[in-house]
Amino acid sequence: MGRCIVITSGKGGVGKTTVTASLGLALATLGKRVVLVDADVTLNNLDLVLGLEAAVTYDLYDVTMGTCRLKQALLTYPDYPSLKLLPSVHPLGEVDKTAFREVVEELAQTQDFVLIDCPAGVDDGFVRAVSAASEALVVTTPTATALRDADKTLGYLDALRVSKTALVVNRVRGDLVASGEMLSVDDIIKLLHVRVAGCIPEDDVALSMCGATPVGTAHHQAVNLLARYVIEGKGKVYDPTYIYRGPLGSLRRWLKKA
Amino acid sequence: MKKAQWTAERLQNVLMQDRFLQGADSMAMLRSDLANLLGDYFDLNRSSLSVTVNPVKDGSYRVTIEATAVRVYR
Numbered sequence: 001m002g003r004c005i006v007i008t009s010g011k012g013g014v015g016k017t018t019v020t021a022s023l024g025l026a027l028a029t030l031g032k033r034v035v036l037v038d039a040d041v042t043l044n045n046l047d048l049v050l051g052l053e054a055a056v057t058y059d060l061y062d063v064t065m066g067t068c069r070l071k072q073a074l075l076t077y078p079d080y081p082s083l084k085l086l087p088s089v090h091p092l093g094e095v096d097k098t099a100f101r102e103v104v105e106e107l108a109q110t111q112d113f114v115l116i117d118c119p120a121g122v123d124d125g126f127v128r129a130v131s132a133a134s135e136a137l138v139v140t141t142p143t144a145t146a147l148r149d150a151d152k153t154l155g156y157l158d159a160l161r162v163s164k165t166a167l168v169v170n171r172v173r174g175d176l177v178a179s180g181e182m183l184s185v186d187d188i189i190k191l192l193h194v195r196v197a198g199c200i201p202e203d204d205v206a207l208s209m210c211g212a213t214p215v216g217t218a219h220h221q222a223v224n225l226l227a228r229y230v231i232e233g234k235g236k237v238y239d240p241t242y243i244y245r246g247p248l249g250s251l252r253r254w255l256k257k258a
Numbered sequence: 259m260k261k262a263q264w265t266a267e268r269l270q271n272v273l274m275q276d277r278f279l280q281g282a283d284s285m286a287m288l289r290s291d292l293a294n295l296l297g298d299y300f301d302l303n304r305s306s307l308s309v310t311v312n313p314v315k316d317g318s319y320r321v322t323i324e325a326t327a328v329r330v331y332r
Binding site for chain 1: 270
């Protein structure tokens with residue numbers, strides 16, 4: 001039986017869908033069978049992020065309504081056959097919570113990981129997405145507003161009996177952390193009292209490529225570390241400040257500002 | 259003060275209020291529980307009981323409970 005992990009945030013625009021896609025790719029690269037479920041029914045984007053939007057015939061709504069079989073709605077990512085997507089393209093389709101849970105349970109029987117991309121906010125869509133998961137990754141950015149929402153989301157997850165939770169801090173600027181202008185991962189751990197599974201640096205390439213970053217980039221390394229953390233339940237978290245320390249680091253910070 | 263430190267201090271206050279102080283029920287329940295507990299040992303002036311929570315720089319919180327008792331029970 002595979003692990004069902006909901007990727008959530010509370011606040012919108014923190015990079016939840018990109019993290020879901022990047023993590024899925026990284027897990028598939030490590031040989032895991034992964035399916036990504038777009039539970040953001042009204043504002044779906046996972047198909048677009050993975051470049052599979054033109055291949056969608058059936059979606060989550062069709063599966064829950066019995067219009068098609070689960071297998072017919074699943075899309076395979078071209079470069080990684082072990083990575084699949086269950087898209088959502090019916091913006092007004094009302095997906096039943098119980099039916100959604102059954103779909104996720106069916107997927108978990110043949111996959112190592114089912115990653116559920118949760119809608120922003122803590123409304124019905126959030127409850128539906130969380131109801132099918134036993135674990136949660138809360139994506140946040142190192143800003144006060146996103147962290148406040150992440151803290152509230154952790155409280156809701158606790159109330160919904162999702163006990164295994166961890167934070168993914170996205171869009172961290174190593175230069176700003178090193179100069180004391182941005183909260184560090186340690187600051188965030190102190191404030192939220194939660195495990196941090198990953199720290200992903202802000203990367204213009206990642207933004208433009210929607211998750212699939214070239215091998216060797218800081219973003220790629222950070223997502224790989226996150227994937228290993230998810231698999232093992234512990235591990236190293238990427239440190240985006242290391243190239244900005246020391247005299248050479250000061251020069252890099254200055255160049256970044258200039 | 260560095261911007262990150264300033265943000266952390268503000269956020270610590272906000273999170274404390276979100277988690278605890280904003281919920282009026284939580285504070286009323288705590289005061290009631292404390293009054294019952296302290297009432298076993300002191301003849302307590304219940305209206306004098308106050309609870310304050312202040313963030314400390316290391317990320318923890320200082321919880322101060324103040325109350326006036328008319329006498330101490332034997």
